[in-house]
Amino acid sequence: VLDLIAPPLEGGVGRGLLDEWPRYFAYLISFATVGAAWIAHTGITEHIDRADATFLRLNLLALLFIAVLPFPTRLMAEYMGESDAERLAVTIYGLNLLLISATLSLLWRYAAAEHLIKADRSDEMVREYSRRLTPSLGLYGAGIVLGLFAPRLAAFVYLLVAVFLLVPIRTMVRKKRTRGEGGSG
Amino acid sequence: VLDLIAPPLEGGVGRGLLDEWPRYFAYLISFATVGAAWIAHTGITEHIDRADATFLRLNLLALLFIAVLPFPTRLMAEYMGESDAERLAVTIYGLNLLLISATLSLLWRYAAAEHLIKADRSDEMVREYSRRLTPSLGLYGAGIVLGLFAPRLAAFVYLLVAVFLLVPIRTMVRKKRTRGEGGSG
Amino acid sequence: VLDLIAPPLEGGVGRGLLDEWPRYFAYLISFATVGAAWIAHTGITEHIDRADATFLRLNLLALLFIAVLPFPTRLMAEYMGESDAERLAVTIYGLNLLLISATLSLLWRYAAAEHLIKADRSDEMVREYSRRLTPSLGLYGAGIVLGLFAPRLAAFVYLLVAVFLLVPIRTMVRKKRTRGEGGSG
Amino acid sequence: VLDLIAPPLEGGVGRGLLDEWPRYFAYLISFATVGAAWIAHTGITEHIDRADATFLRLNLLALLFIAVLPFPTRLMAEYMGESDAERLAVTIYGLNLLLISATLSLLWRYAAAEHLIKADRSDEMVREYSRRLTPSLGLYGAGIVLGLFAPRLAAFVYLLVAVFLLVPIRTMVRKKRTRGEGGSG
Numbered sequence: 001v002l003d004l005i006a007p008p009l010e011g012g013v014g015r016g017l018l019d020e021w022p023r024y025f026a027y028l029i030s031f032a033t034v035g036a037a038w039i040a041h042t043g044i045t046e047h048i049d050r051a052d053a054t055f056l057r058l059n060l061l062a063l064l065f066i067a068v069l070p071f072p073t074r075l076m077a078e079y080m081g082e083s084d085a086e087r088l089a090v091t092i093y094g095l096n097l098l099l100i101s102a103t104l105s106l107l108w109r110y111a112a113a114e115h116l117i118k119a120d121r122s123d124e125m126v127r128e129y130s131r132r133l134t135p136s137l138g139l140y141g142a143g144i145v146l147g148l149f150a151p152r153l154a155a156f157v158y159l160l161v162a163v164f165l166l167v168p169i170r171t172m173v174r175k176k177r178t179r180g181e182g183g184s185g
Numbered sequence: 186v187l188d189l190i191a192p193p194l195e196g197g198v199g200r201g202l203l204d205e206w207p208r209y210f211a212y213l214i215s216f217a218t219v220g221a222a223w224i225a226h227t228g229i230t231e232h233i234d235r236a237d238a239t240f241l242r243l244n245l246l247a248l249l250f251i252a253v254l255p256f257p258t259r260l261m262a263e264y265m266g267e268s269d270a271e272r273l274a275v276t277i278y279g280l281n282l283l284l285i286s287a288t289l290s291l292l293w294r295y296a297a298a299e300h301l302i303k304a305d306r307s308d309e310m311v312r313e314y315s316r317r318l319t320p321s322l323g324l325y326g327a328g329i330v331l332g333l334f335a336p337r338l339a340a341f342v343y344l345l346v347a348v349f350l351l352v353p354i355r356t357m358v359r360k361k362r363t364r365g366e367g368g369s370g
Numbered sequence: 371v372l373d374l375i376a377p378p379l380e381g382g383v384g385r386g387l388l389d390e391w392p393r394y395f396a397y398l399i400s401f402a403t404v405g406a407a408w409i410a411h412t413g414i415t416e417h418i419d420r421a422d423a424t425f426l427r428l429n430l431l432a433l434l435f436i437a438v439l440p441f442p443t444r445l446m447a448e449y450m451g452e453s454d455a456e457r458l459a460v461t462i463y464g465l466n467l468l469l470i471s472a473t474l475s476l477l478w479r480y481a482a483a484e485h486l487i488k489a490d491r492s493d494e495m496v497r498e499y500s501r502r503l504t505p506s507l508g509l510y511g512a513g514i515v516l517g518l519f520a521p522r523l524a525a526f527v528y529l530l531v532a533v534f535l536l537v538p539i540r541t542m543v544r545k546k547r548t549r550g551e552g553g554s555g
Numbered sequence: 556v557l558d559l560i561a562p563p564l565e566g567g568v569g570r571g572l573l574d575e576w577p578r579y580f581a582y583l584i585s586f587a588t589v590g591a592a593w594i595a596h597t598g599i600t601e602h603i604d605r606a607d608a609t610f611l612r613l614n615l616l617a618l619l620f621i622a623v624l625p626f627p628t629r630l631m632a633e634y635m636g637e638s639d640a641e642r643l644a645v646t647i648y649g650l651n652l653l654l655i656s657a658t659l660s661l662l663w664r665y666a667a668a669e670h671l672i673k674a675d676r677s678d679e680m681v682r683e684y685s686r687r688l689t690p691s692l693g694l695y696g697a698g699i700v701l702g703l704f705a706p707r708l709a710a711f712v713y714l715l716v717a718v719f720l721l722v723p724i725r726t727m728v729r730k731k732r733t734r735g736e737g738g739s740g
Contacts, residue, residue: 004626006633013640017630031622035615042611056227057351060220067216071189075202078191085198166612241412242536245405252401256374260387263376270383426597427721430590437586441559445572448561455568 022080029155030073032162037066037100039166040133044108047129049118058110062103065096072096076155090151094144097158101140105133136161207265214340215258217347222251222285224351225318229293232314234303243295247288250281257281261340275336279329282343286325290318321346392450399525400443402532407436407470409536410503414478417499419488428480432473435466442466446525460521464514467528471510475503506531577635584710585628587717592621592655594721595688599663602684604673613665617658620651627651631710645706649699652713656695660688691716 004023007016041062051059072093079085111117112126139161147154189208192201226247236244257278264270296302297311324346332339374393377386411432421429442463449455481487482496509531517524559578562571596617606614627648634640666672667681694716702709 004629006630009634009637009640013634013637014643017643027623031619035619039611039615056224060224060351064216064220068212074189075191079194079198082194082198085194088199088202166615241409245409245536249401249405253397259374260376264379264383267379267383270379273384273387426594430594430721434586434590438582444559445561449564449568452564452568455564458569458572 023077025155025159026073026077026080029159029162030069032159032166033097033100034066034069036162036165037062037104040104043129044104044111047117047121047125048111049116052114052116055107055111055114055116058103058107062100062107065099065103069096069100080152080155086151087148090147090154091144094140094147094154094158097161098137098140098144101133101136105130105137108133136165208262210340210344211258211262211265214344214347215254217344217351218282218285219251219254221347221350222247222289225289228314229289229296232302232306232310233296235301237299237301240292240296240299240301243288243292247285247292250284250288254281254285265337265340271336272333275332275339276329279325279332279339279343282346283322283325283329286318286321290315290322293318321350393447395525395529396443396447396450399529399532400439402529402536403467403470404436404439406532406535407432407474410474413499414474414481417487417491417495418481419486422484422486425477425481425484425486428473428477432470432477435469435473439466439470450522450525456521457518460517460524461514464510464517464524464528467531468507468510468514471503471506475500475507478503506535578632580710580714581628581632581635584714584717585624587714587721588652588655589621589624591717591720592617592659595659598684599659599666602672602676602680603666604671607669607671610662610666610669610671613658613662617655617662620654620658624651624655635707635710641706642703645702645709646699649695649702649709649713652716653692653695653699656688656691660685660692663688691720 004020004027007013007020048055072089075089076086076093079089108129112130117126139157143154143157143161146157189205189212192198192205233240257274260274261271261278264274293314297315302311324342328339328342328346331342374390374397377383377390418425442459445459446456446463449459478499482500487496509527513524513527513531516527559575559582562568562575603610627644630644631641631648634644663684667685672681694712698709698712698716701712
C-alpha cells in the first residue's frame with residue numbers, strides 16, 4: 001500500500017525527498033479517509049444486531065471501494081503538477097471517496113430500514129447517525145466539481161473533510177455540555 | 186494485490202487509463218470472486234461446531250488457491266488482446282476459480298459427512314447448502330471449455346458467476362415470500 | 371508476498387510460464403511450511419491458558435522468522451539452476467525453516483516448563499506434542515547438510531517435510547483406532 | 556513490507572548478499588520496534604475498559620506512524636554508507652520512532668486521565684506503566700541528536716532500545732523475586 005520510494009542520490013536526497021511531497025500528501029489524505037471510514041464502519045457494526053445477506057453484500061461493496069483507493073492515490077501522487085493529468089487524477093480520486101462515503105451511508109440506512117439495529121438504540125440516535133454520515137457526501141460532490149477547476153484545492157478539501165470526520169468536534173462539545181449539566185462523564 | 190499502475194504521460198493519461206481496461210476488468214472479477222468465496226466460507230464456518238485436523242487442512246488448501254489467484258489475474262490483465270497468450274491466461278484463471286470452488290464445496294461436504302456441523306442445523310438446510318455450492322462448479326467447467334474458443338467471453342462469464350453468487354437473488358425471493366406469509370421479518 | 375510475474379510475450383508465453391517453475395516450486399514450499407507452522411501455532415495457543423511476557427517475546431521471534439521467509443523464497447526462486455548461488459540460497463532457506471521450527475518447539479517447551487498450559491491437559495498430551503514438534507528439527511538439519519551437495523533434492527525434502535507435517539497421518543490412524551475401539555468419534 | 560531483493564549473479568551472490576547488510580539491519584530494527592510497539596499496545600488495550608472517540612483517534616494516529624515506518628526504513632537501507640543522505644535518513648527514522656513512542660505514551664496517559672482504565676487496576680500499576688512508556692521517549696530524543704554526528708551509531712542505539720523494550724528484564728527480576736518470597740508463580 002505504501003508507495004513511497006527513496007529518491008536517487010543525484011541532485012541531493014533532501015531536495016529529492018521534498019520534491020516527493022505530492023506522494024506524502026496523497027498518502028496522508030488516503031490514510032485519513034480510510035481511518036475515518038474505518039471509524040464510521042466500526043460505529044455501524046457496533047450498533048448492528050445481526051447482518052442479513054444484503055448487508056453483507058453492501059459491506060463488500062464498501063470494502064471494494066476502500067480496497068481500490070490506493071490506485072487513485074497513486075494516480076494523484078504521480079500526476080500532481082501535470083495540469084490535465086492532475087485534474088483527471090483528482091476527479092477520479094474524488095469519485096472514489098464519494099463512492100466510499102455513499103456505500104457507508106447506504107449501509108447504515110439499509111440497516112435502519114431493515115431493523116438490523118440493536119433494539120435498545122433510540123430512533124433519535126439512529127437519525128443522528130444518518131445525519132452525521134450525510135454531509136461528507138455533499139462535500140465530496142462539491143469537491144469533485146471544484147476539482148475540475150482547481151485540482152490541488154480539491155485535494156486539500158478532501159484532506160480537510162477527512163480531518164473534520166476524524167477530529168471529534170461534536171463529541172467534545174457534547175462531553176463538555178454533559179459535564180456542565182453535572183453528568184458523570 | 187492491487188496491480189494497477191499509473192500510465193505514462195505521453196499519449197494522454199485519459200487514453201492510457203482507458204487502455205488499461207483489462208486490468209480493471211481482471212481485478213473486478215477477482216475481487217468479486219474472492220468476495221463470493223469469503224461469503225461462502227463465512228457461511229460454512231458459521232454452521233460448523235468444531236474443526237478436526239482434516240478440516241483445517243482442506244481449509245488451508247482453499248486458502249492456497251485463493252492466495253494464488255492474483256497470479257492468474259495478473260496473467261489475464263497482461264495478455265488480454267494477445268490471442269494465444271490470452272487463451273492460456275484465461276484457461277489458467279478458470280482452472281484456479283474451479284479449484285477454489287471445488288475445495289470450498291469439498292470443505293462443506295466433508296463437514297457434513299463427519300458431523301462437524303452444529304446439531305441444531307436441519308438436514309434440509311445442509312442439503313440446500315450443498316446444492317448452492319454446486320452450480321458454480323459446473324459453470325466454471327463450462328467457462329474453461331468456452332475459454333478455449335472465446336477467452337474474453339469466458340472472462341465475462343466468470344464475472345457473471347461471481348455477481349450471481351454475490352447478489353442474493355434467492356435470499357430476496359425467500360424474504361419476500363416470508364413477508365407474504367406474514368413473517369415478522 | 372506473491373512474487374510471481376507474467377513472462378514476456380517473446381518466445382511463447384506457455385514456454386515462459388513453464389520456465390518459471392522454480393518460482394512456483396519455491397512458493398509452494400513456503401506456503402506449505404507457513405501453513406504447517408500456522409497449524410502448529412494454532413495448536414499451541416489453543417492449549418495455552420495464559421501468556422507471560424517471555425512467551426509473548428518468543429512468539430514475536432517465531433513471527434520474525436516466518437515474516438522473513440519470503441526473502442529466502444525469492445532467493446531460491448531466483449537462483450535455481452545457478453549452481454553456487456542455488457546452493458547458497460537453499461542453505462539460507464533451510465536455516466530459516468530450521469529457525470521457524472526451533473522457535474515453535476521452544477515456545478511449546480517454555481509453555482510446558484512454566485505451567486502456562488491449561489490445567490486439564492494431560493502430561494501425556496504435553497509430551498506427545500513436544501515429540502511431534504521435534505522430528506522436523508532433525509529433518510531440517512539433515513536437509514541443510516544435504517543441500518550443500520544436492521540443493522534441489524534438499525528443496526524437495528523441505529516440501530516433503532511440510533506435506534508430512536500437514537497431512538494428518540497420525541490423526542487419521544488415531545481416529546480409525548478410536549472407532550475400532552467403539553469410541554463415539 | 557519486506558523490501559529485500561536478490562542481488563544479481565555477477566560478482567558473486569554471497570558477496571552481494573553480504574553487501575545488502577544495511578537492508579537486513581534496517582529491517583531488523585523496524586521489526587523489533589514494531590514488535591515492541593505491538594506489545595506495548597496490547598498491554599494498553601488489555602487494561603482499557605472502554606474506548607471513547609478521542610482514544611480511537613489517538614489510536615489511529617499511532618497506527619499512522621507505525622504504518623509509515625517502512626518508508627524511513629527503506630530510506631535508511633538505501634542510503635546507508637552515503638554520508639549526507641545517511642544522516643538525513645537516520646534522522647527521519649529516529650523522528651518516526653519518537654512519534655510512535657510519543658503517541659503510545661499519550662494514548663496511555665489519556666486513558667488514565669479520562670478514567671478509561673478498568674476499575675480494578677491499581678493507581679500504582681497505572682503509574683508504573685506511565686513510567687515504563689517514558690524512557691524510550693528520552694532515548695529516541697538522544698538518538699536523534701546523536702544521529703546528526705554518528706548516524707550508524709544512532710541506528711544501533713535504536714536497535715538496542717527496541718531489544719531493551721522487548722527483552723523483559725524487569726519481568727524476569729520481578730518473577731524471581733516473587734518466587735523468592737514464596738509466590739505461587
